[in-house]
Amino acid sequence: MSGQLGKRLGLPFAIAVCIGLVVGTGIMRTPGEIANMVPDPATVMLLWLAGGLYVLLMANVAAEISSAIPRSGGHYIPVREGLGDAMGLLVGWTMWIAGVAATAFLAIAAAEFFGLIVPAAADHEAIVALIILCGVTALNWAGVEEGRWAQIASTALKLALLLAVVFVALMMPDGESAGEIAAPAASSGIPAEPLSIITVLAGLQFIVTVYDGWYASIYFAGEDKDPGRNIPRSLFQSAIVVTFIYLAINWALITALDFETLRASTLPMAQVIEAATGRWGTLVVAVIAVLMALGTLNAAIMMNPRTLFGMAEDGLFLKTALSVNRGGTPTVALALGFIVAVPLIFSGGYVFVFRLVGAMILFASCLFVLSYFALRVRQPDLERPYRAKGHPVLPALVLLINFALLASFVIAEPFSGAIMAGMIAICIPVGLYLQRQRRLAAKAEKLVSS
Template structure:
């Protein structure tokens, strides 16, 4: 059994293991969006076997990505996330772009999910609906406060919360399979005129639109790599945790869609914005609305906790590599990068009150896909640049399978920009900013390295 290092103030600590890695991956992936995504996907692709096939394809897609991530993160076991191998392979400028995109998108997600929690709580207690922003800030700050003392507190919340979350969703699946099917007429009365629309023909762009939503529902599977320096046996645990969690999430997503098709049929599924809510309300009556809101809050809070924990590690890693303020490297006695956590809070809370997180999502959506494409591409660059580097895990099926997932992500990136060209403009603008900044950082580091022998 691997020994656990004693807590040391000022540095990340070996307190985590495979159970946490599984919990943070599953907890980060499954969010409140799964309650509405099945209906949106079915509306784009109203063919049952295609719906199930696309959800299964999403699981296969991220499994291929995890195959690449497992080699990269065990080869370069440094906190910071996807930017670490990108910086090693392509330099400071692209590393800076990748790291900042990752941190900004995660900080915006904290704000957005906190607002979602406030919305669901307002459905239970209507008096709170008029105070959405303060309630949302309360959710975000509470979760940040839980994580402030140390990694152990965040670990407990994440592990227990993920178990509860999975149990609740499995319960929803069972209800959808076992309960009496909901009459289409009942769905029509709730959905209104939308149900009168004929099912659209399934075209290429409809499939792409559906798959983009599905791919979004799988994002977050790579959360364990942010904790690589805190896992007592990372080279063994992280590849296994990512693989098992992706299989589990894929099984849940496929089973949930099958159960919804059983409870609603395709026509009814297309007409429902929140098919999971419809199933629960049908089974439990008027109290179903409260149960839906509570389910959503649990799902979202666990996801926020995972993002809060990981986002602090992104800033910590960037600061250590000279891509952010050195103060963000400070770690408290409990093992939390508390200054990085505070900086994240200082940015996330104003985003909640301003609503600017919506803009940030639009700004970083295409960049996030671009950054992950670079992450996967860095595997090939590092294999060429550092062929003798020790690799505890070697990507299965290299070079064919890694090349396949690179092509898939490149295709998604092109499709995303084609659907939203302004994202391409933002991408070009941020690259234009990061390139000179990265060049300056590289020049300063080189100057420091050259001056060290003379000053010694």
């Protein structure tokens, strides 16, 4: 069967996949890293709040364009519709490559934490990661229903576990007690960088990355039973939940741990649980981290094939990517993601790919918002179940934020900026060529029919 994605999904899944893709192992490590980059508790909390506000601003744009064009494919769909084949091709490839790299990273992360639970597995990290990747891929190969329920259950479980950690941290009798347990880690005395615009921007850029994945439900718009209602609701509701969770976690850690201890910690949650239980902190956090990585991996594996499917529908990828099994899974597109992820796991190449696409993801976000303005101009009569609030001020504001983050990233990572320019240079002529070929084919078909 090809070219058919069933209307099987609803609001619970849409919310679960957004939260599930955002809330992963990153929140286990980043509170300490952010505290070290921006060594002021109040500023740290404000930056995490700013990250949530950024997501809400982006959701305001995404809710309009993805509910107005309810096709599965994510960022690619409105960018290609509003800005043409060349930019659509660029965004589609960028998001797919980033997604595949993410699956390799998440499988490795799950294997790494699993090695803390079962020490014998620590010496075979890549093999364990491959087994994990195979298992989650097989689950989604079976069908969308299996992936949907796995996502809802895993998201509910990870939220419950994180709230439990927050509760334990807030019940600590004295933040100093946790600091005393972690004293050796903090005793090295990490010198604090002076608070400045540069450090704040660096921290915000890092936090925006931790919030990445907020858009997951738009990749399934064509499979949602009521995309006009469910896509906007899922984007806003999940953004609010994630912002609350991230603020609660950071507030709890700042409260439970001495701030200098938090700055020095690579796994602050483990220190909190260790302070509460006496010795089980690392093991408990490892179990939580494995479960969180598996939930995020499931979301990524479900999402990635939709990009190739959307591109194939428009003739920008192989038509075989339209193959869909009885369970509603794009099997060829799913298999291609698996095939590319496996060598990344064994080579460690996902780290290189992540650095490479960091600027590209920000560039894709800029094009995504630009497509909103393009669609407003080119298709003013398009039915829009949700219309972005504060037009044009709020969409323009988030566009400026994305450009600022992109510029700061390229300045910090000039190599990534050069690669981005190279990808644009390749995609533009390819996209224009494919667009021209389709126009010629359409004219020929019209002449034959007449």
